[in-house]
Amino acid sequence: xxxLDDPSLVSHYVTDAFYCELMExxxxxxxxxxxxxxxxxxxxxRALIEREARLLDALEFDAWLAMYAPQCIYWVPAVPGGGxxxxxxxxxxxxxxxxxxxxxxxxxxxxxxxxxxxRTVRMAANVEVFAAATPARRMVRSNFLISEFRPDGVxxxxxxxxxxxxxxxxxxxxxxxxxxxxxxxxxxRNPSIIL
Amino acid sequence: MLxxxxxxxxxxxxxxxxxxxxxxxxxxxxxxxxxxIFQAELTNIWGAVWVYLGHESQIPGNNDFITTRxxxxxxxxxxDADGKIRALFNRCTHRGxxxxxxxxxxxxxxxxxxxxxxxxxxxxxxxxxxxxxxxxDFKDGRFNLAQVPRVDSYRGFVFGTLNPDAPALVEYxxxxxxxxxxxxxxxxxxxxxxxEANRLKYKGNWKLAYDNSGDGYHVVFSHxxxxxMENRLADDANKGMSYYRGxxxxxxxxxxxxxxxxxxxxxxxxxxxxxxxxxxVEGAAPGSEHAEASLRRRFGPSADDILDLAGxxxxxxxxxxxxxxxxxxxxxxxxxSVDETNVTWYATRIVDADGTLGExxxxxxxxxxxxxxxxxxxxxxxxLANFEEIQRGLACLEDxxxxxxxxxxxxxxxxxxxxxxxxxxxxxxxFMREYxxxxxxxxxxxxKLVVKRDP
Numbered sequence: 001x002x003x004l005d006d007p008s009l010v011s012h013y014v015t016d017a018f019y020c021e022l023m024e025x026x027x028x029x030x031x032x033x034x035x036x037x038x039x040x041x042x043x044x045x046r047a048l049i050e051r052e053a054r055l056l057d058a059l060e061f062d063a064w065l066a067m068y069a070p071q072c073i074y075w076v077p078a079v080p081g082g083g084x085x086x087x088x089x090x091x092x093x094x095x096x097x098x099x100x101x102x103x104x105x106x107x108x109x110x111x112x113x114x115x116x117x118x119r120t121v122r123m124a125a126n127v128e129v130f131a132a133a134t135p136a137r138r139m140v141r142s143n144f145l146i147s148e149f150r151p152d153g154v155x156x157x158x159x160x161x162x163x164x165x166x167x168x169x170x171x172x173x174x175x176x177x178x179x180x181x182x183x184x185x186x187x188x189r190n191p192s193i194i195l
Numbered sequence: 196m197l198x199x200x201x202x203x204x205x206x207x208x209x210x211x212x213x214x215x216x217x218x219x220x221x222x223x224x225x226x227x228x229x230x231x232i233f234q235a236e237l238t239n240i241w242g243a244v245w246v247y248l249g250h251e252s253q254i255p256g257n258n259d260f261i262t263t264r265x266x267x268x269x270x271x272x273x274x275d276a277d278g279k280i281r282a283l284f285n286r287c288t289h290r291g292x293x294x295x296x297x298x299x300x301x302x303x304x305x306x307x308x309x310x311x312x313x314x315x316x317x318x319x320x321x322x323x324x325x326x327x328x329x330x331x332d333f334k335d336g337r338f339n340l341a342q343v344p345r346v347d348s349y350r351g352f353v354f355g356t357l358n359p360d361a362p363a364l365v366e367y368x369x370x371x372x373x374x375x376x377x378x379x380x381x382x383x384x385x386x387x388x389x390x391e392a393n394r395l396k397y398k399g400n401w402k403l404a405y406d407n408s409g410d411g412y413h414v415v416f417s418h419x420x421x422x423x424m425e426n427r428l429a430d431d432a433n434k435g436m437s438y439y440r441g442x443x444x445x446x447x448x449x450x451x452x453x454x455x456x457x458x459x460x461x462x463x464x465x466x467x468x469x470x471x472x473x474x475x476v477e478g479a480a481p482g483s484e485h486a487e488a489s490l491r492r493r494f495g496p497s498a499d500d501i502l503d504l505a506g507x508x509x510x511x512x513x514x515x516x517x518x519x520x521x522x523x524x525x526x527x528x529x530x531x532s533v534d535e536t537n538v539t540w541y542a543t544r545i546v547d548a549d550g551t552l553g554e555x556x557x558x559x560x561x562x563x564x565x566x567x568x569x570x571x572x573x574x575x576x577x578x579l580a581n582f583e584e585i586q587r588g589l590a591c592l593e594d595x596x597x598x599x600x601x602x603x604x605x606x607x608x609x610x611x612x613x614x615x616x617x618x619x620x621x622x623x624x625x626f627m628r629e630y631x632x633x634x635x636x637x638x639x640x641x642x643k644l645v646v647k648r649d650p
Contacts, residue, residue: 086561087560087561089391104424105423113580188396189397192576
């Protein structure tokens with residue numbers, strides 16, 4: 001049942017405090033003193049990252065969205081290091097509703113930049129798990145290489161992700177995914193897939 | 196007998212019968228595909244007229260610089276030690292390497308990584324290593340950096356030209372200064388700051404973007420997915436460019452060609468003229484409802500005017516050859532090759548130079564970032580896909596013509612005023628016909644471009 005506060009419909013959670021907390025959480029977090037080396041945990045989060053990659057390659061957007069917490073962020077910074085999304089545009093800074101907008105547009109059949117649809121294979125590797133500010137959360141670093149085939153050939157999008165995950169009712173949900181393309185501040189050709 | 200080397204060995208005027216290539220209702224595919232025409236444009240367009248180089252807010256302090264291009268020439272756009280804005284050729288006079296390898300920075304001098312020659316931020320040669328190994332004494336100034344001889348700024352927009360015979364910048368801009376002024380003045384204090392960008396590129400000729408820049412005919416077809424997306428949750432399906440639906444030519448919006456290649460699409464008459472009218476048709480953005488509630492709680496009735504500042508100003512102001520002001524964006528086209536163009540959508544943030552916003556400033560700027568991300572993510576990509584497909588389609592050599600005749604020949608439809616400005620309905624192609632005539636005139640000319648070496 002959708003209520004008045006349904007983040008799919010209305011956006012109340014992206015507040016100044018939210019932005020501040022986000023930038024804090026995504027600064028200086030890949031630290032050896034926060035690294036979690038337990039192999040069970042590392043395997044759990046590696047499997048989650050790989051599943052996300054598979055769902056996006058398969059265009060299973062509903063299952064992909066279901067991996068995310070209701071109040072979530074898909075953030076593709078325009079500057080290395082992330083920058084300040086309150087004062088600068090990002091390549092993408094989507095809340096739940098805008099993530100759903102993005103999926104909706106791709107499904108209209110009129111998104112010419114995805115006509116035909118790209119064929120992709122995502123590689124995710126170098127998965128490392130770090131403690132976050134609260135015990136029910138984790139920060140996960142991973143590297144990615146997306147091979148994308150469009151009519152004139154295959155091209156590659158490379159970078160690294162920072163995921164923040166939160167444990168809710170026995171499962172881990174993605175709260176924030178920060179996608180850092182190595183060429184985020186360069187002129188990109190047809191950036192129309194969900195990374 | 197050998198020809199004396201000169202900057203451009205081609206005389207564009209002699210390349211083609213230009214009246215054959217550019218006709219009243221159509222243009223030849225060659226203007227988009229011919230490398231010789233592209234090469235000639237590097238002189239006759241990207242040198243001979245005022246070209247947009249950057250915004251003053253990108254170089255706010257003395258010795259601040261950005262690296263950019265004038266055509267294909269690498270440029271250091273710098274505010275020198277005395278505060279004067281210069282466009283230095285990013286090219287060591289000695290053996291030609293670039294000096295500044297970063298995209299931005301602050302430097303009172305540039306030292307060449309190759310042989311250590313150094314230059315001040317004015318372009319003046321400062322020193323060379325072991326000068327006693329040279330017969331010349333370096334005092335005559337011919338080894339100073341070359342720089343763009345004429346650099347001028349209109350209300351923060353910095354332009355440059357290599358043409359000593361070009362009119363003054365203000366004269367070149369002519370009637371397009373009125374919409375530029377209005378676009379700036381809707382922001383408190385009449386100033387904006389550039390704050391990062393959505394940077395895109397497409398494999399197609401730069402003129403495909405300028406052809407599109409005032410195009411009202413394409414909106415409901417090219418941007419159908421965007422219109423459907425931004426209206427999917429709306430009680431009233433009037434968000435974004437919905438006014439192009441139905442009978443767009445019967446709406447009060449219009450296009451106006453103001454001269455020298457510049458033109459303007461004014462969609463403001465479509466929007467209810469009231470505080471909050473622009474915000475009412477802005478598509479949903481991250482944080483919209485929170486920001487609106489917060490601003491209304493804190494500022495009461497004046498929240499409507501504040502929210503309008505995060506709305507997308509419904510104009511397309513196009514300054515030939517490479518600058519567009521639309522929504523809140525500064526959009527810049529840069530040619531890379533005959534079939535590749537960079538398109539950079541610089542976002543702007545309010546400076547609140549006159550203090551009217553006070554505590555609302557940070558909140559409205561944050562919202563304005565999110566509304567500005569919308570069109571590059573969900574609209575522009577579809578335009579660029581179409582431009583790439585035009586470049587592919589133009590490989591049909593024998594299918595020679597690109598038509599620009601919408602609105603032509605219908606009595607009373609296109610109006611010309613006593614200043615020579617051309618006004619037409621929103622979906623007309625009048626602006627294309629007018630700007631490409633000016634392009635033709637420029638390609639038929641023989642400009643004598645120069646550089647300056649004396650700071």
